[in-house]
Amino acid sequence: MAIILLFTLKLCCPKDEALNLSSKLVNTEVFSKSNSVKKVFVKKKVLIENYFNYLDSIVEKYQHLTPYDLNEHVLVRANPWIIDTLQNTDYYRMMAKDSFVYNQKKMIALPMGNTLVIPNSIQAKKISDRFQNTLIDINIPEFKLRIYEDSIKLFEFPIRVGTNEKKYLKMSGRIQDLKTKTGKGSIISHVRNPRYVNPVNNHEYFVTKRDDGKVTKLPQIPFIETELNGLRHGQLIHPTTNPITLGKAYSNGCIGTKEADAWVIYYYAPINTETQIRYNLSVVNDRGDTIRLKDIYEFTKKN
Template sequence: MFKLPLKIVMVLIILLIIIRFCCPRDEGVEMSLRLDTFNNESDSIELQRVEIHQDILVENYFQYVDSIVCKYDSLTNYPLTEHLLVRANSWIIDTLQHTDYYLMKARDSFVYNQKKMIALRKGAFINIPDSIAADQLLYAFQQTKIDINIPEFTLRIYEDSVQLYKFLVRVGRNEKKYLEMSGRIQDLKTKTGEGTIVRHVRNPRYVNPVNNHEYFVTRRDDQEVTKLPQIPFIETELNGVRHGQLIHPTTNPVTLGKAYSNGCIGTNEADAWILYYYAPIGTKIKIRYDLNVQNEKGEQIVLKDIYQ
């Protein structure tokens, strides 16, 4: 039987020891970890900004935002939502506000179909909020309250006790009328109570409750006829009851500051976008009927009793 010389055996043993302890395998593991860390850091950098690669129209806006939420929700350590994403990118709200027909008209631009306007421009970036920013926004949502005083025709948005926004609105008429939509005589006065926002309608159907007919165009205050805009409607629940009472934009802001609607609260188009993104599902709301209020100077005044 062939035997290796002792010196060769010793050399082989030494080589095996060198191979075992000089870390080719360990270096491979360490390199893999370094690459994983680098890739994770790279993902983190990529996660923070999403580039918009083509113009997004209003009619495709919600689908596009939903696609971002769906893609990045699994990569964040908190539940990513549309409201979190947009509130972390307030420029989006500003852009949507400026699809308002009357704001565009003031810039000498006639808009027949708001849905064909650009909501998000190619080349812009949307930031994905980190966990700290998300926590701050979630806390802000919890502290937000919508306050509506019917005879004042005013909607306010509060965070804690700080008033963030104040909007002129229209409210329900002081009369009763048969509505084909409900099949009975309805009291058209806006209902009061405390509750929450329970539903958003992001692509609403416009239906005349009097005859239950759907309509697709509107005559504006300037007598121009346009397509109806795509702006979310908000449904409320007051004292545990859903009255079908919505907060939604009106295409005729001349009616703001009046008892004009069939019970819903109407805002202008620009304000409706702000309200939508400050009122996620579960937001607290109070609709009241207070005649004794303070004016802008802090003086006590008594409002007209529109519901007598």
Template sequence: MKLFKAFLIVFTWLLSNSLLAQNTKVYSRDKEQIYPEYIQVDRNILVENYFQFMDSLVTVYDSITSYTLTEHLLVRNNPWIIDTLQNTDYYRMKARDSFVYNQKKMIVIPKGNRIRLPDSHSADSLNNVFNHTQIDINIPEFKLRIFHDAVKMYEFPIRVGRNEKKFLEMSGREEDLRTKTGTGSIVGYNKDPRYANPANNHDYTVTRRDDKKITLVPQIPFIETELNGIRYGQMIHPTTNPETLGKAYSNGCIGTKEADAWVIYYYAPVNAKVTIRYDLRVLNENGDIVILKDIYGYQ
């Protein structure tokens, strides 16, 4: 039986074509086992096959680790991956005098890089962080914050839904485009999202950037939320036009910068808590109360 398991592990490594590694002794779920501490990448990984590659690693190593391995655990244990993904942002590349027409062809994990596999202590620590992470969105403030307990980890500018009602072909009825409030959680992702105009339900594969240049749409996960037990189809996703951030501009979804969307994705696994609120009284950096504009006319 032990020989069969060893053969199965080696065969799966070879099949994945990505697992030349340095070995170290750890504990598997049922007995002491040898498996790589590092995974050495033997080819360039592009955005377009990044998720398939990560899924293959999770499939291979989840069978031999002492904990349940996930993509979020693997990436959070290697924060440089998030940094690299953030740098596929069109506007970051533009600031470096580089025009990117097709983000999917960008290299996100270069050949020769090593990915560290979490040990059981690191996995437990990260899972504890996930369990105490909350996404907080204040609509009239146009801000999304990520908290670990009461400690703010990140703050990002966003755009929110417009203050109007409109017939959307995608849903087949008139919709209130204002972003919905409530408490709930992250319930899923779309890692290769369909880009469509909700008004006419037409797909589009290219986008006009703020600098008026045309590019293909990027591949960045859309994050699905559930509020008060209801799935409104209200996603957290990147916008290719950051000039719209700080505005009531969308069809109800929460829009972010491309770079910020990667951080939110990896800091908000499924079941992470989400609060979307409409608070006009907020504190500024000096601790003074500020009254925000009532963009939806609620008060």
């Protein structure tokens, strides 16, 4: 019957119209099938160093079978256990279990035998709607990053921010104000396999000294780039290997987080996610009291 229908289309319609119409018929069939959840079995363990390539291969394989834009963020949000597993590769979480990890890239991201769900169109729509209503909110003097969906706070993470000084950075070739910049904008890019470069001397480095004095290789955790008020300041949201610096003005302008928290932020902040970085000294604490924070950038003195 389908053969006769397509043959009839070729006879009665111009060539392009026939192709478009037959394509719609195929898409309609895929759409109806997509309402049943598809499952992918992880046939062998996937290490962090191969994790993104593996996800890309799944997206590429199933993208043409879904009537929506299947991508890494939709896939992982449909499988929240992945975020939990990635969070637990945090060096300090592992050390709390008396397990020293020298090279995080060799840790297992996806265990063999686990199942990935390819969301149907209804599930994917819900996830996409949630992305559209997500806000990344950062208050500099509070040293807090929050993730909101509509007006509901989903997460609150400690951060570090830029120092209150100006310094010559060889990376940019000029003296830079290292304060973290404020404004409203969005997430504009992700760096899934970042290079670690010291902006002061422009040297790339591959190992890090942890808070406990041990040396490890640097982890592979995505960096997130923001754009504020139409300007790119080079400010990134990224993990620090030294969480002892959280709650301090310590960086060269970037927003630092725990390794575990960085995975959550990444998967709740796809490209175009709304972002605001503010400098509010008056805040309400958990008990409902209004308190005034320390003016770490001494803005009140300047005014």
